[in-house]
Amino acid sequence: MGKKWVLFAISAFMAFTINESVSRGLASPYSQSAVLALTVLFMLASAFIFKYPWHSAVFIGCGILLWAFAHWHGEKAVHLGDFIGWSVQYISGNERANGYVVPLSLLMYAGISLAMYALAVRFRLFYVAFAIGIGIFAVQWYGFVDRAYTYMLYFVAASLVYCAVFNYPFDNADIRVMGWGFMACAIVMGAVHYMPVKIQPVSWERLSQWVQDTFPVVRTWRGWNDTAGVGFTGFTEGAQWLGGPAVSDNGVALYVKTTADTLYLRGGVYDMYDGKRWAKSGERWVDVQDGFIPKAYSKGVKGRNITVDIMQGPWSTRVLFTVLQPVYVKTPGGAIESDEDLQLRYSRRVSSGFKYTFTAFQPDVDPNAMRAYTSMEVPDSMKRYLQLPDELPQRVKDLALKITEGYKTPFDKALAIEAYLRQYEYNLDVPSTPASRDFTDYFLFELKKGYCTYYASAMAVMLRCVGIPARYVTGFIYRASDSGESAQGGYKAVTDAAAHAWVEAYFPGYGWVNFEPTPFYLPLYYGRSYSAGGATPYGIANGYYSGYSHETFTPDYTQGTNNKGNETQKDSSGENKTYSGTSKSESDKLNKGPEWARGVAILTAGLFALVIFAVWAFRYRKKKPVVPLDPKQRALWQFEEVLAHLSSCGFKMYSGETILEFADRISKHLECEINFRDVAFAFNRVRYGREPQKVDVEMLDSFYQLIKTKNFNS
Known part of the structure; x- marks a missing residue:
């Protein structure tokens, strides 16, 4: 062959x-x-x-x-x-x-x-x-x-x-x-x-950090410290990879019209944690009939309905953003689907200008009433929200048990964990989680600073450690106090910098309740739904927050607006409080453009470099055998290279033509010091002789060295 x-x-x-x-x-x-x-x-x-x-x-x-x-x-x-x-x-x-x-x-x-x-x-x-x-x-x-x-x-x-x-x-x-x-x-x-697949990688921290700073898109790739998620490029669908410095932009994600002060617009809900990321254990979508969604709360839970209008920003998604818990959704046509976590999605992807309206039931979470729900028996349908990886370090469980020690009700235990986490430093500029470490363990015991994905992950894991079902939620936080670009019809803009992660905890006999463990945002005011006027944060009033001290961070529970290092915001009493430190507002990061554009730019640059290398290699390559050859093998290999070079110059052997016939035909066209016909005779002697003569080997080598840089015209 x-x-x-x-x-x-x-x-x-x-x-x-x-x-x-x-x-x-x-x-x-x-x-x-x-x-x-x-x-x-x-x-x-x-x-x-x-x-x-x-x-x-x-x-x-x-x-x-x-x-x-x-x-x-x-x-x-x-x-x-x-x-x-x-x-x-x-x-x-x-x-x-x-x-x-x-x-x-x-x-x-x-x-x-x-x-x-x-x-x-x-x-x-x-x-x-x-x-x-x-x-x-x-x-x-x-x-x-x-x-x-x-x-x-x-x-x-x-x-x-x-x-x-x-x-x-x-x-x-x-x-x-x-x-x-x-x-x-x-x-x-x-x-x-x-x-072995679990070999500890060599760490090149300075080089790694430089590459991440220069090419931020690599932070979203698997294997690059396993980092991706809402903290980097706004809301993302699919598995939420955790860790690493945040890179966000100020592009408009949604437009919202509502009378509420604050909305937690949920888009992704995740129940499976593996130490590196959050994912869904399974997706079971059903059609929403006529836009109505059954209420999941117990009959005795009191609350009110709110109506919110959403207009999609300049990006494409199937997700319909709502708050916990939607009861009715109206779209301009097309089917709506819902899953067990009350996530909603449209029948096709929608983009800029698409409008929809939802009505949501907002429970009045009264602290005293919540203490009546003391059951720790978890229904079978909720046990998947207790999943923990086998490799979770024991000290994470021990810390959760220590924090909740002395609190009798699940709600008090949840507030105690939330209060503890809010003492950690809020900071977007954090190193990536080591590949061999559990994300939550690294945050709680060594890093001790981070942003929303760190706090939400830690709280969800710690709630599960004490037997409280919890799930990790991503989406956007809308705050009426934020100044954003407006759209026609009274809509206010929600930017990618408002992408957020938080926790929903389940209490048997009641239902799901939101928790805000991230200190950059005000804690949720239980007892008055979506209203900050005159309310006191439950945790502060009852000593949950003052019961813990942290050497590196003393939280002032304020909603921050970027002010070049000092973020000032009026609290519920009308007083100004200042958040000082190294953390920055999520909107303070430079807008680096969409991820796919950066990826295309990197791939284009890489392909350009490969083309340049290919041209160079083709013009200047020096082909040599991989393994050393004896004199006869080398002489034969050199002659094959001579034939290949002559063929590229237009001198090709005819079918059935011998080497000597070929040499007789083209010798007169080759202007070089050594006659090609003599070389052909030397080749035959080397190929068919028992031991090659030194003079023949040298002639083949000399002709090879001479001809490989020459170009002939046929």
Whole structure:
């Protein structure tokens, strides 16, 4: 079998591993066999393009003209714009799959196959192809495509076989070489599979911090200290990765019209904690009939209904933001779905200008009445909100038990934990959580500072430690006192800087209650719903907060407005209080633009660098065997390189032509000091002789060194 075809087959397999990984990341409908068939088809098409460039140019040009005609005389141009916009958002994780997945997948398969053929087969730039492949797998894995790791192993295995065949000194591939190559691959893959997976990584703190500061998008990638979530780029859907410095912007997220002073607009509710992130244990969505949602509170719970109008800001989502607990939602059409956590979502993604209205029941959480709910028996339906990771350090549980010691009711225990956490320093500029540490444990015992995701996570975990069901909630906090850009019709803006995380705790016989453990915000005024006028924070009045002291932070429970280091806000009594310290308002961070734009910029820069490297490598590479060769093998390898160079200059051997016939035909066209016909005779003597003569070996070497820098015209 010719070496060229073997390399083609291996390159096709390498392209297939990348395409299959990309297919899984894109949620493509194609099966493995279909992806393999498409990859081979696109590889053959690439070979045709490179062999017959003018024919291909005419063919592609006709296709472009037909495509342009269809768009000039129809409505497909709109679809093209929609497809491009959707593709960018979908790859960025901001859109759900639809019919555009098929053309996007085909474009990705074609581009990857063409690049692999050009680099690995046509130009023999294997290391560039290998680097690009590994880069794609790395980006996918950091983007939570778990199968990318497995496909990368197969890609590396195929790369080893490629190297073995490519550096084989003869034109015809020996089956023994292939056998050794596959054996080497099996050994490497087996070793990788059985390597320990919990190896402590080497820490490069200064370099890591510089990269995070320079390229903030890496903070949202898996494996980069496992950081992502609402503290960085506003509200995010999906699993909430925890830890690291906050990077937020001031872009408008929502517009709100209401008479309430404060709203906790919930968008994501999570029940499963694994020490690194919050996620949902399962999603069970049901249609909301006529917009009505059954009330989940007990019949004896008193409260009032409030109505809120929402207008979507300039971003795309299916989430309908409401407060606990929505009872009615009105939209301009389309189905509404709800899950067990009373999250709401629309039937399709909505964007700027979409309006909806919801009515929510707001319970009057009276502290004295809450003490009547003393039961600690948790219904089976609520036990999933007690889940804790097996690896949670015991000292977290011990601390929760110590804080709540002496308090008899679940509500008092919850307030005690909330009060304790509010003494920690509020600070956006925090280091990332070490990879081997539990997020809550690290925050409570070593870091002792953070922002909303730290406090909400710690409170939810500690509530579960003492047997109180709790869930982690993300969304936005709306405060009427905030000055924001207004929209027509009385709407007020809620920016990405208002993205927030808090806790909902469940009390048997009553229902779910909000808690605010983050000291940057006022504690919730139990006893008067969404009204700060004249109310006293329950925890302060009853000694919960004064019962704890913290050496590094004494909280002033104020809602902060940025004032260059000192944040001043009137409290409930009308007095001014100042919050001093190193923490900053979430809106004080510089707006660095949308995450996908930064990601595209980084990938573009990386691809540009790879192109520059490829050009350099192609023009200046010095091909040498990987392993040392004896004089005969080296002489034969050098002659093959001479033939390859002559072929690239237009001097190709005809089918059935011998080396001597080829030399007789082209010698007169080669202007060099050594006659190519003499070199051909030397090659035959070396190839078929038992022991090569030194003079022949030296002639082949001299001609190789002489000709590799020359260009001839056929």
